[in-house]
Amino acid sequence: MTAPKPTPLSGFPELLPAERFVELQVIDQLRATFELHGFAPVETRAVEPLSQLLRKGEIDKEVYLLRRLQADDEAVASSADGPERLANTLGLHFDLTVPFARYVLENAGKLEFPFRRYQIQKVWRGERPQEGRYREFTQADIDVVAKDVLAFHHDVEVARVMAEALSALPLPALRLQVNNRKLIEGFYRGVGAGDVPAVMRVIDKIDKLPAEVIATMLADEAGLTPQQTGACLALADIRSADSSFVDRVGALGISDPLLDEGLSELAEVIDGCAAVDTDRFTVEADLSIARGLDYYTGTVFETRMAGFESLGSICSGGRYDSLASDGRTSYPGVGISLGVTRLLTPLFARKKLTASRSVPSAVLVALPDEQSRRRCGDIAQSLRSRGIATEVSPLPQKYGKQIRFAERRGIPFVWFPASSDADSSGADVSRADGGTPHEVKDIRSGEQVVADPSTWEPPLEDLRPQVVQPGL
């Protein structure tokens, strides 16, 4: 009976240690920035009742269901008395916004509003995987939620905080594209479009399809006249790094109260983000951004990464005024969600990002013979007591092999213990009695020096694995 060889599960990425180190480092940096802005940490359970996950009976979402092995078949979601049981079935959450909305309602009495939180967790979606698109992946969200009314300046705030967080990461250049649902809805309504959502769905594909195809679709699927189509395409064509888009929209000659409201909101976000604009992180108004999710009511965000445009947006979000409500009180929010896995996995795959070594150890203590293991353990412990990650060689092989062992893991230093007397029990590990002294070798340069385990320190940059960006 041969053991079946394990095969990778598509869409459930697993990282090697060096990459996982980078991912953890990224998460730590995100945390630090979020907390610096006063966002509180929250973790929600991995599961929600299906009724919570599927708003308004939409079944198109590919949700993973959770079920006990011993549950009787009656409880299976697909059983006869369907809808009710189905609603109580547990599903793995597919984002962090919907569970957070539920969390806010559940804890409304204990939270202070406006409530600002960050949440970095795995989410699951049953869709077919491909690069940048996974079935299990990590998102990092920040949201601000208020009771009844959420001041607009929070729209600007979440954009700025995420911009700051992203700017601190070792990534290619990023472009945050901002639009406003009120602006485009108002515009489409002002144009006279009957089916506004249909127009948004088509416009959302504008960067993937040629303009003629979009025009045809606007006519066929949204029932627009050629003139209306022209106006909608003209709007989608507008983008600017400052608030000059306002005048360009004005020049199209459409008027609608909602459009005006959207224009001024978007201008406020763009102006407010001017300060975070750098050569590696740019913010712009892009009136073609629509977003598929229907709960957005105002500001919407998408983010593209230079050289990785095919991934789509790596960080998106927006304003949702009515996602959470208990019937009496509503909790409007605004948030933005970073796809940590979508961001990092393609960079790993293309060798654009990795760690300087695959283990935390800065030092490998060479083992002369098995009798010296205790003595070498003491040396390692002395180094560790001063924060230097150290491991002892697993085997007393020839030193050449032990050096190679370190080299393959990227461990920069090999420690050669001082030679010991026959009586090693009481030996002072810091001194060589008549033999060779302790020495430590930088295996990259080959430089080897006499050293004392109680005082020697590696250069600061060698203390921990470093994030490195070959070719960036």
Next chain:
RNA sequence: GUGGGUGUAGCUCAGCUGGUAGAGCGCCGCGUUGUGGUCGCGGAUGUCGCGGGUUCGAGUCCCGUCACUCACCCCA
């Protein structure tokens, strides 16, 4: 969910109209008897994804199946 592509050594892949499973890299050993990397020499490793069919004979042809992958859909 819809439509393509690909499955051969740890990795990247070659393998012609069917005829004894290969290369490079990596790995292990020795040269170099306790200080790696270069170089030289030697060595190990495969249910050819799985199941069936055709055939004297299948990695190769046919059918099925699974997995991976790409595009669509959708989205982080």
